[in-house]
Amino acid sequence: MPTGSRFLVPVGDVLRHLGRTRAVHIETPVDWSIEQFTVLPQPPLGADIDLTAVPGGIVVRGPVEVVVRATCGRCLRQWDEARVVDVSQLAETVDEGDDGYVLDGDLLDLEPILRDEVLLGLPLVARCDPPCSQLGEGAETRLNAAAPEARSDTPFAALQDLCDAGD
Ligand SMILES: [Zn+2]
Structure with a gap:
């Protein structure tokens, strides 16, 4: 059926x-x-x-x-x-x-x-809450591959943490 x-x-x-x-x-x-x-x-x-x-x-x-x-x-x-x-x-x-x-x-x-x-009834677009950065496809992989000390020196690190916090 x-x-x-x-x-x-x-x-x-x-x-x-x-x-x-x-x-x-x-x-x-x-x-x-x-x-x-x-x-x-x-x-x-x-x-x-x-x-x-x-x-x-x-x-x-x-x-x-x-x-x-x-x-x-x-x-x-x-x-x-x-x-x-x-x-x-x-x-x-x-x-x-x-x-x-x-x-x-x-x-x-x-x-x-x-x-x-x-x-x-759905929103027009889906967005992380709290807001994430505009990393795009593959960016997360590149960030994760970077050494932790290198990550902390980039502005992306804080943004990445924001996205992780939403999980
Ligand atoms: Zn997001």
Whole structure:
């Protein structure tokens, strides 16, 4: 069974009762990524979504929990961070041509909605905190190869320590 199918929810029962809310729980690995961030497949994504029928569609609302691996755009250090994104979107019964999310009959595909909310909720760029230097690829190896006494005399040593401290 493809991973994506875990996001497919039959919503005919909700659609036929305006104002009715149904809770769905989703727990599945995903392979989403954007720029300097990748959503890790493990632990799996967890979402507790309320689906509520409103005129014109279904409101999709609830928290989505993921663990994201970030890669610093300066020094390429990687770290993982847990993120919770509160989703609030409308899936329309009819395609209004406004790039909104649209139901496929009685079937709601939550994947594009949750993916967009998670990925668009990320910062534009990943940066070490505290800030690192702009070392770039390979710089760390060269620094580590240098003798300790030589390192202490360079301005890079202090910056390197900053990056190490963030680990
Ligand atoms: Zn960095």
